[in-house]
Amino acid sequence: MADKKEYKEAGQSAWKERQAFLLRFSDTLRTYNNQHDIGKAAVEMLAKELVLDRCYCSMISLSKDQANILYQSGNSLIPPIPCTLSPANFPEPLMQSIDGPFLVNDTVADERLTAVDRECFAAISFRAVAACTIRRGKKDPVWSLVATQSVPRNWTAVDIMLLEEAAERLYGAIENARALTALAESEKKYRTLFNSIDECFCIIQMIFDENRKPVDYLVLEANRALYELTGLTDVIGKRMRELAPAHEQFWYDKYGEIALTGEPARFQHEADALNRWYDVYAFPMGKPQELKLAVLFKDITERKHAEKRQVFLLRLSDALRPLADPFSVQNTAMELLAKWLGVMNASYFEMEGDGDSFHVAGHFKDQAKDLPERMRLSDFSDSLVAAYQSGRTVAVNDTGITGEWVKSSEIYARIGVAAWAAVPLLKHGKLVAWIGVNSNKPRVWSEVDLQTLNDVAKRTWDALERTRAEQALRDAELKYRIQLENDVKKRTRELQESRDSLQTIFDERLKAEEERNKTYLLLQKSEETASLGSWEFNRFTGQLTWSDGMYRLFDLNNTTPVTPIIYLKYTVEKSLAKAEKVIQYIQNSDADFEETLEVNISGKIKVLRIKGTVVRNGQGDIERVLGVDQDISEMRGAEEKIKKMEQEQQLQIFRTSLSTLEEERHRISESLHNGIGQLLYGIKINMSSFRHGISEEEFNQNKAYINELLTQAIVETRRVSHELMPTTLEQFGLKSAIDDICRQLSGEIEFNCHISVQHNRLEKYMELAVYRTTQELMTNVVKHAKATACEVMIIIGTDQVKIVVSDNGRGMPQESEKADGIGLASIRSKIELLDGRLTIASEPGNGTHIEVIIPHQGLTQKPGR
Amino acid sequence: MIKLMIVEDNEVVRQGLSHLLAAEAGIAIVADAQSGAIALEKLASGIGVDVMLIDWNMPGLSGVELTSRVKLLMPHIKVIILTMHSKDEYRMQAISAGASAYVLKDLAIEDLAKIIREV
Numbered sequence: 001m002a003d004k005k006e007y008k009e010a011g012q013s014a015w016k017e018r019q020a021f022l023l024r025f026s027d028t029l030r031t032y033n034n035q036h037d038i039g040k041a042a043v044e045m046l047a048k049e050l051v052l053d054r055c056y057c058s059m060i061s062l063s064k065d066q067a068n069i070l071y072q073s074g075n076s077l078i079p080p081i082p083c084t085l086s087p088a089n090f091p092e093p094l095m096q097s098i099d100g101p102f103l104v105n106d107t108v109a110d111e112r113l114t115a116v117d118r119e120c121f122a123a124i125s126f127r128a129v130a131a132c133t134i135r136r137g138k139k140d141p142v143w144s145l146v147a148t149q150s151v152p153r154n155w156t157a158v159d160i161m162l163l164e165e166a167a168e169r170l171y172g173a174i175e176n177a178r179a180l181t182a183l184a185e186s187e188k189k190y191r192t193l194f195n196s197i198d199e200c201f202c203i204i205q206m207i208f209d210e211n212r213k214p215v216d217y218l219v220l221e222a223n224r225a226l227y228e229l230t231g232l233t234d235v236i237g238k239r240m241r242e243l244a245p246a247h248e249q250f251w252y253d254k255y256g257e258i259a260l261t262g263e264p265a266r267f268q269h270e271a272d273a274l275n276r277w278y279d280v281y282a283f284p285m286g287k288p289q290e291l292k293l294a295v296l297f298k299d300i301t302e303r304k305h306a307e308k309r310q311v312f313l314l315r316l317s318d319a320l321r322p323l324a325d326p327f328s329v330q331n332t333a334m335e336l337l338a339k340w341l342g343v344m345n346a347s348y349f350e351m352e353g354d355g356d357s358f359h360v361a362g363h364f365k366d367q368a369k370d371l372p373e374r375m376r377l378s379d380f381s382d383s384l385v386a387a388y389q390s391g392r393t394v395a396v397n398d399t400g401i402t403g404e405w406v407k408s409s410e411i412y413a414r415i416g417v418a419a420w421a422a423v424p425l426l427k428h429g430k431l432v433a434w435i436g437v438n439s440n441k442p443r444v445w446s447e448v449d450l451q452t453l454n455d456v457a458k459r460t461w462d463a464l465e466r467t468r469a470e471q472a473l474r475d476a477e478l479k480y481r482i483q484l485e486n487d488v489k490k491r492t493r494e495l496q497e498s499r500d501s502l503q504t505i506f507d508e509r510l511k512a513e514e515e516r517n518k519t520y521l522l523l524q525k526s527e528e529t530a531s532l533g534s535w536e537f538n539r540f541t542g543q544l545t546w547s548d549g550m551y552r553l554f555d556l557n558n559t560t561p562v563t564p565i566i567y568l569k570y571t572v573e574k575s576l577a578k579a580e581k582v583i584q585y586i587q588n589s590d591a592d593f594e595e596t597l598e599v600n601i602s603g604k605i606k607v608l609r610i611k612g613t614v615v616r617n618g619q620g621d622i623e624r625v626l627g628v629d630q631d632i633s634e635m636r637g638a639e640e641k642i643k644k645m646e647q648e649q650q651l652q653i654f655r656t657s658l659s660t661l662e663e664e665r666h667r668i669s670e671s672l673h674n675g676i677g678q679l680l681y682g683i684k685i686n687m688s689s690f691r692h693g694i695s696e697e698e699f700n701q702n703k704a705y706i707n708e709l710l711t712q713a714i715v716e717t718r719r720v721s722h723e724l725m726p727t728t729l730e731q732f733g734l735k736s737a738i739d740d741i742c743r744q745l746s747g748e749i750e751f752n753c754h755i756s757v758q759h760n761r762l763e764k765y766m767e768l769a770v771y772r773t774t775q776e777l778m779t780n781v782v783k784h785a786k787a788t789a790c791e792v793m794i795i796i797g798t799d800q801v802k803i804v805v806s807d808n809g810r811g812m813p814q815e816s817e818k819a820d821g822i823g824l825a826s827i828r829s830k831i832e833l834l835d836g837r838l839t840i841a842s843e844p845g846n847g848t849h850i851e852v853i854i855p856h857q858g859l860t861q862k863p864g865r
Numbered sequence: 866m867i868k869l870m871i872v873e874d875n876e877v878v879r880q881g882l883s884h885l886l887a888a889e890a891g892i893a894i895v896a897d898a899q900s901g902a903i904a905l906e907k908l909a910s911g912i913g914v915d916v917m918l919i920d921w922n923m924p925g926l927s928g929v930e931l932t933s934r935v936k937l938l939m940p941h942i943k944v945i946i947l948t949m950h951s952k953d954e955y956r957m958q959a960i961s962a963g964a965s966a967y968v969l970k971d972l973a974i975e976d977l978a979k980i981i982r983e984v
Contacts, residue, residue: 686881
């Protein structure tokens with residue numbers, strides 16, 4: 001700002017005039033509330049006072065390079081300034097105006113200006129310019145008051161001072177007006193909002209007692225909704241205790257707490273005195289010491305009642321849901337309803353089929369009289385019946401007052417009903433039931449009450465329908481279950497039978513399958529062990545199939561394809577003709593066949609016996625040929641071995657027989673030579689003594705001696721003869737024959753012979769064998785044992801014969817036992833030919849025990865031996 | 866006088882031979898034995914024997930075996946084998962064993978005495 005002293009010096013009188021103008025200027029501006037009016041008036045006054053060609057004020061925004069011309073006034077020498085100028089077009093004035101007032105006496109002559117400045121000033125006809133700028137901070141011009149002339153002008157200090165002062169005052173006036181306008185608008189908006197919201201709003205100031213206990217509050221402000229909601233007409237400046245004396249202490253305490261703590265709170269609470277529920281949001285306002293609160297609240301009474309009703313209805317549904325019979329449903333519903341409404345009784349009436357009769361289906365009473373069991377609609381007034389039938393809810397708040405539904409109060413007084421309400425229930429337009437409640441004192445039935453009655457009626461009806469349906473369903477289910485059970489039983493029986501039958505079939509199949517597997521395995525095993533293989537030739541397809549055994553026989557992989565021709569490949573030359581025959585049989589024969597081939601398998605000659613069987617189908621055509629090939633090489637070898645063994649056995653038998661025969665001959669020869677021969681030789685020698693000159697005595701002695709020798713010779717001859725064929729055996733049996741041997745051999749050795757026969761007489765050859773064996777063993781004892789006693793025991797059992805010969809002689813030397821001793825080898829070989837066995841137990845000096853066992857069966861099987 | 870020992874298991878034959886040969890001139894029966902073993906025992910006892918008449922068939926040592934033993938121990942003793950076997954094989958066997966004569970048991974006593982004297 002220019003130094004005022006300087007201005008004063010410039011001209012005291014001029015300044016005084018200007019001051020007078022400034023006072024006028026301010027007074028004028030003050031008369032306007034509107035910033036635009038102020039602006040317009042200001043530039044007009046200034047243009048006139050300073051005799052300007054044009055005066056204007058502009059709002060500057062350097063960041064946008066924009067100067068908006070707000071108000072202007074002047075003459076036509078300088079045409080109106082465009083609404084917007086660009087500060088960049090006036091670089092020098094812009095630079096100067098940052099620091100202070102910008103003054104140009106002549107835009108053409110002023111050297112500070114740039115060409116651009118001059119050109120732009122010329123464009124808007126400015127020759128002299130004085131601009132006073134209001135800055136934000138130091139360097140940020142925001143607003144400017146500009147005085148211009150179309151001709152050069154020497155701006156005086158007074159001019160500039162006036163302009164600066166005017167700029168200050170104008171800017172202030174405009175800003176003030178703008179703020180007032182904004183405030184008024186804000187106030188207006190607040191009021192509009194204040195009054196337009198549905199919630200009640202008030203500003204209160206808390207009043208505490210000396211103990212800082214909240215005791216009351218003063219209502220400072222309240223909106224329209226509050227008046228509407230509370231029905232109060234004048235609350236501003238009133239105390240709450242004054243307005244609602246019964247207002248609960250809760251509210252004072254709660255608001256007092258918010259005022260003291262400064263903590264806003266939201267809560268729901270019931271105002272019992274007003275019978276309302278409120279949802280409240282309260283927050284502190286202004287300075288804490290002012291104890292002011294803004295309270296925003298709304299009435300949620302209906303919502304709360306609806307919630308309570310909803311809770312009740314849910315409870316009702318929960319209570320009815322598990323009930324299974326209609327009676328319980330109706331009674332329970334009525335009890336809950338009566339208790340919820342606080343009435344003396346509640347009844348559920350149900351219409352009957354005739355459309356007139358109805359009865360009490362469910363009832364709950366609290367100190368009320370009983371109702372008749374059955375009633376008729378026709379006994380009631382037509383208007384009431386019509387109301388019910390049209391589904392109209394009927395409520396009487398006070399039966400003491402007669403009206404549409406109450407013709408006579410006395411009747412109600414007699415039954416103690418002061419108020420009643422009834423809600424009919426229609427289904428498909430037909431009256432089916434209704435609920436009636438009675439109060440013993442007058443009562444204003446609320447919407448909620450009646451709505452609840454309606455809902456209870458519906459829900460009870462629905463529950464009844466449900467229970468009836470369930471009952472019907474249960475009956476049907478029971479019926480169906482019985483039917484189903486019967487069906488299931490029947491079906492189960494059928495299935496069991498079917499299953500048993502299937503099981504049997506399955507078992508049989510399984511068994512058959514097992515058998516088949518077993519047979520297959522057996523076949524495989526058999527094929528393996530018996531060195532055989534089986535095959536099948538399909539006459540229709542010409543396909544030959546081999547078993548694993550076949551491939552094994554031919555030493556081939558079991559995937560090798562085969563045809564009957566394969567026999568030709570493996571058969572040795574000498575069997576080729578037979579192989580061709582086999583192929584012929586397989587392919588064409590209509591009869592079973594058997595052939596033996598010699599084949600060469602991997603360099604080894606095998607003998608195969610091939611057997612084939614033709615299989616016919618139902619029509620009698622030959623379908624397949626089944627066959628078995630058996631490697632009988634080993635069998636052949638075995639047969640040959642057996643044959644050889646048999647031959648060897650035969651030879652052995654022959655040798656043994658021959659040997660026996662020889663022995664027998666030798667024995668007979670011995671008997672003849674040593675026995676009879678010697679006797680006869682002895683007789684012959686003695687007969688040599690009969691010579692001439694022999695004395696009679698000597699003759700008689702010799703004669704007697706020769707006679708004795710002849711007798712001995714006869715006995716010996718008989719013995720030999722007997723030995724050759726034991727006649728005793730033939731005539732008197734084995735026992736007598738053995739006894740005979742005992743007798744004959746007893747002498748130096750005492751023979752004790754026992755024979756036990758548990759079996760009928762043996763076959764003749766067997767008897768002879770037993771006899772000969774015993775005889776030879778005993779003869780051996782006589783000849784070699786040097787015994788004094790010998791036990792002989794023969795037991796003829798059912799399946800074997802046992803011969804035991806036991807002596808007390810010298811025993812056998814060990815080597816003799818190995819060599820079977822003298823004569824024992826021949827006995828042993830003969831016994832072995834009879835499948836028997838001979839065992840010897842002997843110790844030197846302790847006698848010999850020989851046991852022979854000959855099986856009986858063997859004898860009968862080999863009678864020829 | 867020829868000192869003779871008779872070895873014969875058959876008692877009738879042994880006694881008959883002893884009785885009849887004792888009556889023959891120039892023959893003296895110095896011993897008899899019923900088996901080969903007894904004969905060898907008697908020879909070992911120091912009996913002087915010129916000729917032994919040995920039966921072919923005897924239990925224990927056979928006539929041929931006894932002959933072999935005698936000829937081995939006392940080669941000067943002449944042995945005459947007496948037998949009922951007439952086959953040449955028997956004769957050859959007896960001669961091989963050392964017997965001086967092989968005589969069948971059907972020979973007359975006089976002929977037997979003559980052979981005893983000649984061996």
